[in-house]
Amino acid sequence: MLSIKNLTVNVNDKQILKGINLEIKPGEIHAIMGPNGSGKSTLSHVLSGKGGYTVTGGSVTYQGKDLLEMAPEIRAREGVFLAFQYPVEIPGVSNIYLLKAALNSIRKHHGQSEVDAMDFLTLVKEKVRLLEMDEKFLYRAVNEGFSGGEKKRNEILQMAILEPRLCIMDETDSGLDIDALKIVSEGVNSLRSPERSFVMVTHYQRLLDYIKPDFVHVLAHGQIVKSGGAELALELEDKGYSWLEEAAA
Amino acid sequence: MNTAIATAPAPGSLAAYTPSMAISRYAAEYQTIAPALPGQNLPWLQALRATALAQFSAQGFPSPREEEWRYTNVSGIEKKLFAPSLDLTGTDVDAEWLKSYKLEDAWVLVLVNGHFSAELSVLDGLPEAVTVMGMADALAKQPGTVEKYLGTAADQSEHSFIAFNTAWFTDGLFVHVPAKLVLDKPIQLLHIVTGSEAMATTRNIIIADDLVEVKLIETYVGKDSAYLTAAVTEVFVGLNADVTLYKLQSESEKAYHFGGSYIKQARDARFTHHNFAFGGLLARSDIHVDLDHASECELNGLYLGVKRQHIDNHTRINHLKPYAVSRELYKGVLDDRARGVFQGRVIVAEDAQKTDSQMNNRNLLLSDDAEADTKPQLEIYADDVKCAHGVTVGQLDEKSIFYLQSRCVDEETARNMLTFAFANEMVDKIKIKGLHDRVLEQVLARFPQEGVNKEWL
Numbered sequence: 001m002l003s004i005k006n007l008t009v010n011v012n013d014k015q016i017l018k019g020i021n022l023e024i025k026p027g028e029i030h031a032i033m034g035p036n037g038s039g040k041s042t043l044s045h046v047l048s049g050k051g052g053y054t055v056t057g058g059s060v061t062y063q064g065k066d067l068l069e070m071a072p073e074i075r076a077r078e079g080v081f082l083a084f085q086y087p088v089e090i091p092g093v094s095n096i097y098l099l100k101a102a103l104n105s106i107r108k109h110h111g112q113s114e115v116d117a118m119d120f121l122t123l124v125k126e127k128v129r130l131l132e133m134d135e136k137f138l139y140r141a142v143n144e145g146f147s148g149g150e151k152k153r154n155e156i157l158q159m160a161i162l163e164p165r166l167c168i169m170d171e172t173d174s175g176l177d178i179d180a181l182k183i184v185s186e187g188v189n190s191l192r193s194p195e196r197s198f199v200m201v202t203h204y205q206r207l208l209d210y211i212k213p214d215f216v217h218v219l220a221h222g223q224i225v226k227s228g229g230a231e232l233a234l235e236l237e238d239k240g241y242s243w244l245e246e247a248a249a
Numbered sequence: 250m251n252t253a254i255a256t257a258p259a260p261g262s263l264a265a266y267t268p269s270m271a272i273s274r275y276a277a278e279y280q281t282i283a284p285a286l287p288g289q290n291l292p293w294l295q296a297l298r299a300t301a302l303a304q305f306s307a308q309g310f311p312s313p314r315e316e317e318w319r320y321t322n323v324s325g326i327e328k329k330l331f332a333p334s335l336d337l338t339g340t341d342v343d344a345e346w347l348k349s350y351k352l353e354d355a356w357v358l359v360l361v362n363g364h365f366s367a368e369l370s371v372l373d374g375l376p377e378a379v380t381v382m383g384m385a386d387a388l389a390k391q392p393g394t395v396e397k398y399l400g401t402a403a404d405q406s407e408h409s410f411i412a413f414n415t416a417w418f419t420d421g422l423f424v425h426v427p428a429k430l431v432l433d434k435p436i437q438l439l440h441i442v443t444g445s446e447a448m449a450t451t452r453n454i455i456i457a458d459d460l461v462e463v464k465l466i467e468t469y470v471g472k473d474s475a476y477l478t479a480a481v482t483e484v485f486v487g488l489n490a491d492v493t494l495y496k497l498q499s500e501s502e503k504a505y506h507f508g509g510s511y512i513k514q515a516r517d518a519r520f521t522h523h524n525f526a527f528g529g530l531l532a533r534s535d536i537h538v539d540l541d542h543a544s545e546c547e548l549n550g551l552y553l554g555v556k557r558q559h560i561d562n563h564t565r566i567n568h569l570k571p572y573a574v575s576r577e578l579y580k581g582v583l584d585d586r587a588r589g590v591f592q593g594r595v596i597v598a599e600d601a602q603k604t605d606s607q608m609n610n611r612n613l614l615l616s617d618d619a620e621a622d623t624k625p626q627l628e629i630y631a632d633d634v635k636c637a638h639g640v641t642v643g644q645l646d647e648k649s650i651f652y653l654q655s656r657c658v659d660e661e662t663a664r665n666m667l668t669f670a671f672a673n674e675m676v677d678k679i680k681i682k683g684l685h686d687r688v689l690e691q692v693l694a695r696f697p698q699e700g701v702n703k704e705w706l
Contacts, residue, residue: 050651072654081655088652092670098656101666105657141670158656 007058018222027194034219035241044170048082077109079165083155090142127160149180156187173207185210205237273309285335287385301415308409320590320622321561331448331477334362357437363419363449384421402483403511414481418452428458435464442471459487466495475503486518493521500528509535514544524550533561540573550579551675554587561590568601577608583619594626604634612642
């Protein structure tokens, strides 16, 4: 699904990622953990195509195609979804408008006709119920005035409707109370399938109590310094990051 | 240039005025049109006009040297020498064109080149108690009422456009809604100019007595040519009355527009203004509101400038008495070489304790050559008040663009969506569907609509 080979990335001439290697197969959940400043967010931003990053070396292949060649919206239409750490408020654009615009862009990209209005509404309402959201959210401006938890739930709602192949979740647990964390996790778990892969970028192990990863990678100083199974997260919870950082430095 | 200062002649002595003293060519032309202006038999009006003429003659049109006009240069008006129509003779109005601006489900008063046309107006079913007529008719039929109100909300010493209007107005509209009446349909004041190099100088008076509820829509349009609109509207909102005034300024792209709205609110009165400034080569709007005890006003504005348009909005809110509330939000979208000006003043008098005021101006610049000049001013003389103001001038937020891109929307569409959304916040405030749809159409026509699917709105 995704193959990252020796990826190096600069921000303002400073090297942030120093040779990342990662293989993600369909259906797998990979957790990327690491202390602040380790390059976690840079990795998720580079994968989704955000500006301000210069790829200086290496490659990223997504479903056999060069991901880095694609504009952000093409990546999204090809099935790469970034769940933002800080979802952006878009006053004046309603949630339902954006969902429809996004879904139709994907359909058009794959040569399909626009979604039927009734089918769309049925789909959206079903997903809204799943995430225990109020239908009124659909008609409110995207994320405007939403609480932290509501914003994160809204990200998962978009994910549930757009049905991406690769979900990159950037610090999804930040700003969530325990109830919201449960709802968000259940939403994510319900989306797990043999064709869909997840990259979960997180500082804390807490989210991984609810969404069990297949692999855990520790990022420090721009490199993956250790990889393991779900049990590695627990070890990190116990021992912190310093022992690995020192090893990397 | 002759800069001699004319002194005000004695009231009623229009003839005593010597045109050669004028610094404005308009003043020199005045004698040729004066006999055709309405209200010849009313000494009080003749005196008012004489004073106004003297003031205008001494100053000419406002100059950028005046603080309240520093960003707006109207010298083009002086260069053009637009000519007023003295009556409706020979005026041909394209019915289909006019129809496209008339709102359905509204009473419509039509002013053509500065003159009320009963023939083109639609007043079927208007309650008999409501007085609606041309200003010239009102001066003939109800001179006492007009005298009581004319010039009491608009202060002609404010600047010479008001004086110009007072001296030159050829007609206008007079609307009087008696106490306790709630009108179920809006009244549209449709101001059209059909002539090239023409000038339409109109004076409107709107009186909403105590407990009245009424919605009015001023629409300014013109045939595609250079002309001048100089309109002054005085609005009187009675005790506990509720007046909503929409202004849709869609003048031709070569036109000059001055429109002043001057509002006096009585105790507990509510006034809402929605100012959509879309048209004109150079357009200036003044909105002044006087707030009495516990009255409330809401001023909303949206100005959209393209090409070389210059759009100036100037608001002033006078908190004169305690407990009044004012809310103001003006948004501007400026593209190409357009320039937008916002000057907002809130003045809280010493007596106006417990004033609650918020003013906000937000500007979106879509090109490197567009310009926004914004100047919010708070002048507070009371000590127990809550006043806030905020201003932003900027480009589209790159974070928002990337967010939309990450949701499959291409960059250009994302920019269009965000621009539209920025403006649409103001359009969404329109409570009259027919008007809402027309304004929306105009917003979409002015900005690239690619990707903004109307059916989804």
